[in-house]
Amino acid sequence: MNETYDVVVVGGGIAGCFAAATAAAKGADVAQLERKSRERGGYIACGDAMKSPRDPKNYPGPIDMAAIAEDRSVFVNDGIDRIEWWDEELDVRKSLPYSNGSNVIDRYEFGQRLLEETAELGVTQHYDTVVNGVTRNGRVTGVEAMCDGKPVRYDCSVVIDAAGAQSLLQDMVPFDTLDTPGEPTFEVPHYTHFGSAYREIIETEKPVAYHDAIIGKPLEEMGYIWYFPRSPTLINVGLGFQMNKPAIPLVDRLRRDIEDRPEYQNARVVEKFGTGNKIGSSIALRRPLDSMVAPGYLAAGGAAATTHPITGKGIRGAAFSGYSAGRAAALAIEDGDVSEAGLWEHNRWLYRDHGEAAKLAAWDAYNVAASAIEVNVLRALTALLPEQELREIVGTKREADGFRSTLSLATGVLRNFVSESRAGTFETLGVGRSEVYESVIGLKKTRDYVAEYEQLYEGYPSDPSDFDGWLRDRNHLDERFYDALELSSAERKY
Numbered sequence: 001m002n003e004t005y006d007v008v009v010v011g012g013g014i015a016g017c018f019a020a021a022t023a024a025a026k027g028a029d030v031a032q033l034e035r036k037s038r039e040r041g042g043y044i045a046c047g048d049a050m051k052s053p054r055d056p057k058n059y060p061g062p063i064d065m066a067a068i069a070e071d072r073s074v075f076v077n078d079g080i081d082r083i084e085w086w087d088e089e090l091d092v093r094k095s096l097p098y099s100n101g102s103n104v105i106d107r108y109e110f111g112q113r114l115l116e117e118t119a120e121l122g123v124t125q126h127y128d129t130v131v132n133g134v135t136r137n138g139r140v141t142g143v144e145a146m147c148d149g150k151p152v153r154y155d156c157s158v159v160i161d162a163a164g165a166q167s168l169l170q171d172m173v174p175f176d177t178l179d180t181p182g183e184p185t186f187e188v189p190h191y192t193h194f195g196s197a198y199r200e201i202i203e204t205e206k207p208v209a210y211h212d213a214i215i216g217k218p219l220e221e222m223g224y225i226w227y228f229p230r231s232p233t234l235i236n237v238g239l240g241f242q243m244n245k246p247a248i249p250l251v252d253r254l255r256r257d258i259e260d261r262p263e264y265q266n267a268r269v270v271e272k273f274g275t276g277n278k279i280g281s282s283i284a285l286r287r288p289l290d291s292m293v294a295p296g297y298l299a300a301g302g303a304a305a306t307t308h309p310i311t312g313k314g315i316r317g318a319a320f321s322g323y324s325a326g327r328a329a330a331l332a333i334e335d336g337d338v339s340e341a342g343l344w345e346h347n348r349w350l351y352r353d354h355g356e357a358a359k360l361a362a363w364d365a366y367n368v369a370a371s372a373i374e375v376n377v378l379r380a381l382t383a384l385l386p387e388q389e390l391r392e393i394v395g396t397k398r399e400a401d402g403f404r405s406t407l408s409l410a411t412g413v414l415r416n417f418v419s420e421s422r423a424g425t426f427e428t429l430g431v432g433r434s435e436v437y438e439s440v441i442g443l444k445k446t447r448d449y450v451a452e453y454e455q456l457y458e459g460y461p462s463d464p465s466d467f468d469g470w471l472r473d474r475n476h477l478d479e480r481f482y483d484a485l486e487l488s489s490a491e492r493k494y
């Protein structure tokens with residue numbers, strides 16, 4: 001059997017819905033393929049924390065987020081106004097603002113609403129459909145799938161890969177055999193650029209005190225544990241680690257963390273995600289792909305790594321990159337050009353017009369720098385850094401000028417260090433003061449490089465013919481940054 005559409009979107013998650021809905025609203029004939037059943041659609045492992053649904057920059061396109069935002073079965077806790085960082089061993093609690101109107105959601109209900117809205121916009125949805133091949137003829141021309149146990153070929157002008165982090169489609173497309181004027185620009189990510197994460201939902205006997213905050217705590221080897229309250233008694237708890245670090249037994253480690261907490265005594269596990277060997281779910285912890293475009297093919301969401309490279313939050317990135325892919329596909333079909341150049345608008349819009357991909361790419365420098373620091377030094381640094389500096393790092397401020405000089409940064413750290421409550425930090429963690437001061441200097445250097453990356457990504461090429469030159473400059477900046485951090489070749493992320 002074969003079916004023909006303008007656009008085939010693989011994936012019924014957030015990126016897939018935003019992409020399919022946008023392309024359909026722009027007049028394309030769109031099919032969306034999802035391996036799960038209609039009833040299970042939208043069900044996915046997630047911490048469920050998301051930025052305000054009311055900001056159209058976060059969630060552009062035809063999906064009516066304002067209407068979904070009114071749905072109390074989706075936006076179950078819209079009172080979140082801050083992120084707290086707890087390092088309990090050091091008796092440290094830091095509080096940072098989280099943008100107004102942010103939420104902990106019911107991800108399944110959210111996923112279901114998105115799928116409904118996408119169908120209402122005219123998208124043909126095929127559930128129980130597992131894509132297991134890609135067809136090509138100089139460009140990607142469609143996909144092959146098993147649909148309810150029967151093989152089906154879906155032909156189209158553009159395939160949008162919204163199959164999530166570590167998308168299998170990227171193993172199926174031989175990018176170097178497609179017709180491009182030079183080397184293909186599409187960047188295939190490496191598995192060490194991903195993390196593995198696990199979550200449960202637990203119900204406590206009594207309300208927790210932090211129902212209006214999302215909580216993060218340090219975990220060995222560049223990971224973190226979270227408590228994200230859906231309500232005062234229903235908490236999404238989970239943890240994740242980066243795959244370039246030794247694996248952590250996720251379920252046991254989570255149990256060990258929560259079993260001694262007074263507020264979780266007698267808590268009931270309401271929901272677990274994953275069974276058997278399939279416990280951890282993949283999450284992109286890298287910068288967005290250098291290019292998300294190939295002839296007849298676009299990647300969005302987890303498949304394009306539009307995730308925050310430090311926190312792993314990717315709902316918003318999946319929404320705006322899905323929108324961008326749907327828009328670029330429809331425009332290219334209208335122009336009759338689905339070549340790499342014809343689809344380039346996806347890269348251009350994300351990096352230049354919308355600009356959020358450029359910010360994510362720049363912030364990845366913090367991930368690189370933090371990975372190079374021993375975890376206890378990182379904890380000491382986080383404990384001793386004034387909150388203002390932490391805000392600059394995880395916040396949205398772009399101007400490097402706003403970041404203090406190394407001297408005032410070190411003074412702030414010193415002030416916290418001499419304050420009586422922090423005096424034991426170095427001893428507790430067994431780290432030397434000089435190591436922490438060196439990492440303060442490394443942090444300041446990194447902030448300066450973040451500013452350079454931001455500037456470079458603002459000049460992302462509008463046309464693929466300028467991509468090679470831009471990439472050379474970017475790779476050169478990587479080299480200078482890695483040299484400044486004195487990273488060995490094995491420690492270099494890209």
Ligand SMILES: Cc1cc2nc3c(=O)[nH]c(=O)nc-3n(C[C@H](O)[C@H](O)[C@H](O)COP(=O)(O)OP(=O)(O)OC[C@H]3O[C@@H](n4cnc5c(N)ncnc54)[C@H](O)[C@@H]3O)c2cc1C
Pocket residue numbers: 010011012013014015016033034035036042044045046047048049050129130131132162163164165168197198199238281282283300301302303307312313314315316318
């Ligand atoms: C444990 C965990 C906690 C997280 N917590 C947060 C958080 O609190 N806040 C936040 O913003 N982000 C969080 N994230 C990240 C966020 O969930 C992802 O960035 C986001 O889901 C990416 O959306 P997506 O649409 O790109 O991919 P996905 O949501 O992964 O959707 C991909 C879809 O494609 C389907 N699919 C895959 N392969 C095929 C195939 N071959 N054939 C057919 N269908 C296929 C899948 O079934 C799935 O439905 C978390 C991730 C994890 C793993």
